[in-house]
Amino acid sequence: MTTYDRIGATYNHTRRPDHRIAVKIHEALGDADTVINVGAGAGSYEPPQTMLAVEPSAVMIAQRPAGSARALQASAESIPIADDSADAAMAILTVHHWTDLEAGIGELLRIARQRVVIFTWDQAIFRRFWLLDEYLPEVAAFTDTQTVHIDRLIALLGDARVETVPIPHDCTDGFGAAFWRDLRHTSIRTCEPASRCSPRLARRSSARV
Numbered sequence: 487m488t489t490y491d492r493i494g495a496t497y498n499h500t501r502r503p504d505h506r507i508a509v510k511i512h513e514a515l516g517d518a519d520t521v522i523n524v525g526a527g528a529g530s531y532e533p534p535q536t537m538l539a540v541e542p543s544a545v546m547i548a549q550r551p552a553g554s555a556r557a558l559q560a561s562a563e564s565i566p567i568a569d570d571s572a573d574a575a576m577a578i579l580t581v582h583h584w585t586d587l588e589a590g591i592g593e594l595l596r597i598a599r600q601r602v603v604i605f606t607w608d609q610a611i612f613r614r615f616w617l618l619d620e621y622l623p624e625v626a627a628f629t630d631t632q633t634v635h636i637d638r639l640i641a642l643l644g645d646a647r648v649e650t651v652p653i654p655h656d657c658t659d660g661f662g663a664a665f666w667r668d669l670r671h672t673s674i675r676t677c678e679p680a681s682r683c684s685p686r687l688a689r690r691s692s693a694r695v
Contacts, residue, residue: 488543503530504659507605510651511578514603518574522597524562524590525580529554530659531605537572540565562590569596576603579661581639582632591642602643605651607662609633615663629662 511531515521523532526539528549536555540562541547547557560566562577563586575598577590584590594602609629613619618626640646655667 501528501530501660502658504654504657504664506654507531507651507657507659510649511576511603511605514601514649515574515576516601518572518600520572520574522565522567522572522575523555524565524575524577524594525583526550526557527578527580531576531578538567561585562593564589565593565597567597570599571597573600574598574603575601576605578605579607581606581634587634587638588642591639595643604639604643606634606636606639608636612663615666617663617666 508531512533515533519535520537521533521535522538522540523529523536524540526532526541527543527546529539529551532539532555539547539550539555539557540560541557542559542561544559547559550557558566562580562584575594577594581587581590581604591602594604612629612633613626618629636648640648653664653666655665657664
């Protein structure tokens with residue numbers, strides 16, 4: 487059973503793609519005519535030219551909307567398709583879930599002819615988020631163990647360019663720090679890192695809030 491087989495049943499209610507973030511991701515894909523989405527989940531941010539979605543969780547695959555690209559149930563570390571299968575490979579908020587980062591990045595580079603696009607967070611910035619800094623230090627410590635540092639991604643990718651993606655205060659996607667200005671739309675339960683914390687830790691964090 488994968489992590490999202492356990493926690494992903496309500497993904498489509500809390501993780502609605504934000505169109506402004508989608509624009510930045512699609513711009514990074516450039517003129518790629520074919521795209522493979524690795525760690526695809528329910529299909530967030532997939533462009534129309536997506537030819538294949540790779541996702542290990544059956545629960546997440548079941549939430550993909552009608553008309554989505556074909557989904558292949560497989561892990562990022564071992565993708566059973568040929569070399570250079572698409573112009574681009576994308577991995578959106580997924581690399582921190584991989585059990586073998588080096589193998590996963592190697593697979594992205596193997597299957598993509600032109601470019602690889604990865605969207606993740608910078609832990610140094612995330613730790614300064616006031617909710618974590620002032621109220622949820624245990625969650626901050628937990629994400630320290632999960633994060634993939636940007637420098638490590640650059641080293642594995644080789645020739646990489648880093649672009650900052652601003653997160654708007656009214657972001658519709660319910661990831662960790664999306665609601666940095668207004669918490670009325672979220673809760674501890676919708677924060678992805680917190681959802682995988684122990685019940686005791688979650689109770690202590692909720693008490694502070």
